[in-house]
Amino acid sequence: MEIVEERLRGLLLQGLQPDAAAYERFLRELSAHLRAFLRRRLAQRPDEVEDLVQETLLAVHNQRHTYRADMPVTAWVHAIARYKLIDWLRAHAVKEARNDPLDEADELFAASDSEAAEARRDLGQLLRTLPDKQRLPIEYVKLEGLSVVETARLTGLSESAVKVGVHRGLKALAARIRNMAPAPRSASPSGGREGSALAPPGVRESQGE
């Protein structure tokens, strides 16, 4: 545990400098832990796991300004993963009876699984719904692997506009994902699948307070 904490913390702090290589390693290690954690949690929905891994990674990234150097990375990430999982469970009104608490940060980091399954929701497709100012920078920087400078030249945008475009695009992407799922509250009366709109009891207590 402590070893994982120390390594992830080192990578994240470097990554926030920002050091893109360290940050990428942080995300990669994190994704393996998240995958193992979510696979266990969503044992009956294995094909949703990768979606949620991606959504959680995006949330970790978009909320990286909420990390404070004096708190354990494991606790921070666990809280984000737990929030995303609960949000997902509520929105999808999954019936799975799960009585085990989601309260142990250690558990998230006890295992890791680097074998990604195919995500069901295609973020690439979602990306295409973004406005050009955000979509183009993301596509060039990421899909073509171009630098900010090259992207700026190709798109005719300024370098800072490219950076802002990537940044805003990632936020917008997270918002699109959020809006694809029905909001937990409004969904509950009618949105129940499989005959029940009830989230597992443990889940309701932990987020509905």
Next chain:
Amino acid sequence: MKTDELIQLLAADERPVSATAIEQRFAVAAAAGVAGAAVLMLSLFGLRPDLRATMALPMFWGKLVFAAALAAAGLVLLRRMARPGLAIGHAPLLLAAPPAVLWALALIALSQAPAAERVPLILGSTWRSCPFNIAALSVPAFVAGFWALRGAAPTRLAWTGAGAGLLAGALGALVYALHCPEMAAPFLAVWYLAGMAIPTALGAMLGPRLLRW
């Protein structure tokens, strides 16, 4: 898109983030909330005409200190609630202290007053409007506080919404105190808190809807 590709994409977004981004947003929100409340107060109610004379009375400052202490405690609390995985620590004690002191003062005042004067001490002359005026003045800080929190990642949305409502109520009360003619601790102990309870309850209701991320 594969997860690996997503990771590369996220790593390519290398805009530096500020470690105090949340505090900055709260500072802006609190300032905007107070400024908005001041504008509303001046245009709806006006300063109390004897403000200068009142400034010599300890209770005038007591009101301000009470509201400011609550607002400060609310900020301490929200600052922690805005970050995933951070325990709220002793913030609830800070939050409980100002009302506890005020209630103690109110009980002392009531116990020393003759029986016939107790009800007037509690009701003052503005009890009907006071809570609603405070709630009205809390609107700018309420909006600003929710804006600030939408740039953060609270995980207990109803509680966080309540915290933002309480902060807004405290800032509203802080500004309302410049208009309010009441000076008795028993009045403040009931009606000021009732005024703050309105945005607090509203915040708890709206939190789960507006603060999702």
